[in-house]
Amino acid sequence: MKVIILGGDGFCGWATSLHLSAEGHAVTIVDNLVRRRTDEELGAVSLTPIRSIEERLQAWRETRNTPIDFVQLDVAKDYEQLEQLFRDIQPDAIVHFAEQRAAPYSMKSPWHKRYTVDNNVNATSSVLCAMVEACPDAHLVHLGTMGVYGYGKTKGMTIPEGYIDATLRSGGAEAHVEILYPVDPGSIYHMTKTLDQLLFLYYAKNDGLRITDLHQGIVWGTSTPETDLDERLVNRFDYDGDYGTVLNRFLMQAAIGHPLTVHGSGGQTRAFIHIRDTVRCIALAIQAPPERGERVRIMNQMTETHRVLDLAQMISGLTGVPVEMRDNPRKEMAENDLVVANDTLIKLGLEPTKLSDGLMEEVLHIAGKHRDRCDESRIVCSSLWVKPIAAE
Ligand code: NAD
Ligand code: USQ
Numbered sequence: 001m002k003v004i005i006l007g008g009d010g011f012c013g014w015a016t017s018l019h020l021s022a023e024g025h026a027v028t029i030v031d032n033l034v035r036r037r038t039d040e041e042l043g044a045v046s047l048t049p050i051r052s053i054e055e056r057l058q059a060w061r062e063t064r065n066t067p068i069d070f071v072q073l074d075v076a077k078d079y080e081q082l083e084q085l086f087r088d089i090q091p092d093a094i095v096h097f098a099e100q101r102a103a104p105y106s107m108k109s110p111w112h113k114r115y116t117v118d119n120n121v122n123a124t125s126s127v128l129c130a131m132v133e134a135c136p137d138a139h140l141v142h143l144g145t146m147g148v149y150g151y152g153k154t155k156g157m158t159i160p161e162g163y164i165d166a167t168l169r170s171g172g173a174e175a176h177v178e179i180l181y182p183v184d185p186g187s188i189y190h191m192t193k194t195l196d197q198l199l200f201l202y203y204a205k206n207d208g209l210r211i212t213d214l215h216q217g218i219v220w221g222t223s224t225p226e227t228d229l230d231e232r233l234v235n236r237f238d239y240d241g242d243y244g245t246v247l248n249r250f251l252m253q254a255a256i257g258h259p260l261t262v263h264g265s266g267g268q269t270r271a272f273i274h275i276r277d278t279v280r281c282i283a284l285a286i287q288a289p290p291e292r293g294e295r296v297r298i299m300n301q302m303t304e305t306h307r308v309l310d311l312a313q314m315i316s317g318l319t320g321v322p323v324e325m326r327d328n329p330r331k332e333m334a335e336n337d338l339v340v341a342n343d344t345l346i347k348l349g350l351e352p353t354k355l356s357d358g359l360m361e362e363v364l365h366i367a368g369k370h371r372d373r374c375d376e377s378r379i380v381c382s383s384l385w386v387k388p389i390a391a392e
Contacts, residue, residue, distance in 0.1 A: 002026045002089055003286065006075050006127065007097030008068075009053050010035050011236040012143065012219060012278050016095060018226035018233065019279035020286075021066050028069040028089060029053075030082075031098065034119075035236075038105070044240035044378040047252060047370045048222060051232045059232035076122035079130065086134035093286040094131070096142040098123050099192065103147075104329070104383035105242040106189035113188045120192035121199075128203040136207065139289035141282060142200065144215045145193045146271045146302060150184020151336040158339045162213065162298025186332055187385070200296045208293045212285050216278065217271030217302030217340075220247040221359055222366060224276050235275070237366065239374060241381030247272060249379075250312055251360060254319040255367035256374055261381070264328030266309025267335025271302035274353040284348040299344040303352035307335075314355075319364070331385040 008017040008029030021027045033053065039045045051059070053070055061067050073081045075098045086094075099120040100106060106116040124142070131138055149159050160181060168175045180201065185191035196213075203209045227235045238244045239252040250260045273281075281301045290297045312323045328334075346352075353359065 001092040001286065002028075004028045004030060004085070004089060004091045004094045005097065006030045006094065006123070007099065008070075009033060009056075010097055010101075011238065012275065013095075013097040014056070015224045015227055015235050015275055016097070016279045016282045017068055018060060019224060020283060021060065021068050022064065022226050023283060028071060028085075028091075030071045030073060030075065030085065032072060032074040034074075038243075042240060042242055042378070044243070044375055045373065047237040047239045047367060047373055048234045049370070049373065050234055050236055055232055059230045063229050063233070075126060076119045079126050082126055083130040083134050086130050086138070090135055091138050093139045093141060093289070094127065095282055095286070096124065096127055096140060099143075101189065102243045103187035103189045104381050106187055106192075107385050108242070108383045116188050117192055117195075120189075121195050124196045124199050128199055128209065131209055132203070132207045136209065137292070139210045139212065139286065141212045141214065141285045142196065144196065144213045144298075145190060146215050146217045146300065146340070147186055147190035148183050148194050148197060148215060149181055150186060151268065151270075151333055151338065152184055153333070153336060154339070156337060156339060158341050159300070160341050161300050161344055162215070162296070186330070197296075204294070204296045210290050210292055210294070212290065212297045212299065214281065214285060214299050214301040217273050217305075218245045218247065219273055219275050219278055220245065220251075221275040221363055222248070223362070224279055237370070239367075240378040242383060244379075246270070246308055247311055248363065250315045251363040252367040252374070253379065254315050254321040255364050256371045256376070257321055258376065258379055259322050259324035260312040260316060261379070262309055262312045262323055262325050263330060263381075264325075264332075265334045266307065266312060266325065268308045268332060269305055269336050269338040270308065271300075271305050271338060271340055272355070273302045274359060277303055277350060277353050281345050281350060284345060284350060288348055300340050300342045301345060302340055302342055303350075304354055305338045305340060306355070315360070318360070326380075329381050329384050
């Protein structure tokens, strides 16, 4: 298949690009490299020494003798170039990772809030619009998030895959319908993914576009069989208070002896998936496109759920590094339950990698190897969800 990977220089996108290329697909990466500039803005580079995109692609050519093409453009802004690219390549599938993905970054300031909305919504809107004009038969696979469902009290109810039966009552009449699961975003970033959902609903209905939205949990780990082939193919490892995600942060903190930073009570339950399973899920999703005119296909891309405090205690038990309970910089429920259906990807052939499979030790090892690259002043999350009330 011809596959365009939007955001293919990022954490999930790079590993996916290599995996799909290794599977024999003709891959073109599109990226504006903004994530590398954000490293500079935040003063916190990837813990692993990622190479320039040129060196990465050269290393892949030398390792596998399979070229991956690269086009630098802004998916949210460079509309004409994007449409022309789709026209020229006529892709079978487009995988869309090209969004600002950190919740704390999206809450840093008015600029960061507006940037996240502008970038993410315009990127998705431009991709859909360009598909209608240039490649209406292509299959769009978008990375959504489990956070669109929110983390309210579901009282043991299973979160379904995107849709839920509902009874609507108004004016004395009653209608039974299937609707998108009601959204409940917990940050500006998560909110942009709920807006993406509406764009997908509209373009699938109006233009018959074939769209899969993968509601992914928190990705952990850093390496895949392909990124392990050569040190120049190394993947990102974000550890800082904005972009680092909780499990990788705890593992990295343990590796350098920094107390494990649990926000609030640690009763937050979240869904997780290893990066190796992320790339497999994308490969499975592009092999199973919906028909033209079918509703948006939504799959929950996660393999297990854990409470934040349980993770911290598990890693503390493994390494002896203490747990530190910190004031929660976020506005989120102190605790929640979370039961998630992930049947579709399992039926398509996903064999889940679990925390118990020994890969936490691999992450500890990688973090330990690159500990000198860590700036400890960047570890604690400084983005606040709610402005502190000014002192009188
Ligand atoms: P990332 O920030 O590492 O990668 C995103 C890539 O997109 C970067 O290379 C960036 O330069 C590029 N990009 C952003 N805006 C762009 C634009 N306007 N034009 C061109 N390129 C642009 O993020 P990631 O962790 O790889 O996440 C990828 C996607 O997966 C995101 O949409 C995210 O919401 C979703 N996701 C990630 C996780 C996770 O834990 N990492 C979990 C669930 C969902
Ligand atoms: N947390 C801590 N300590 C830390 C960091 C985080 O207790 O040092 C807590 C947070 O308060 C939160 C939970 O851990 O309750 C998860 O935080 P996170 O930063 O790991 O995840 P989140 O902000 O939700 O975002 C990440 C990705 C995002 C993706 C999302 C999937 O950055 O792109 O969409 O995970 S999900 O959480 O399933 O919505």
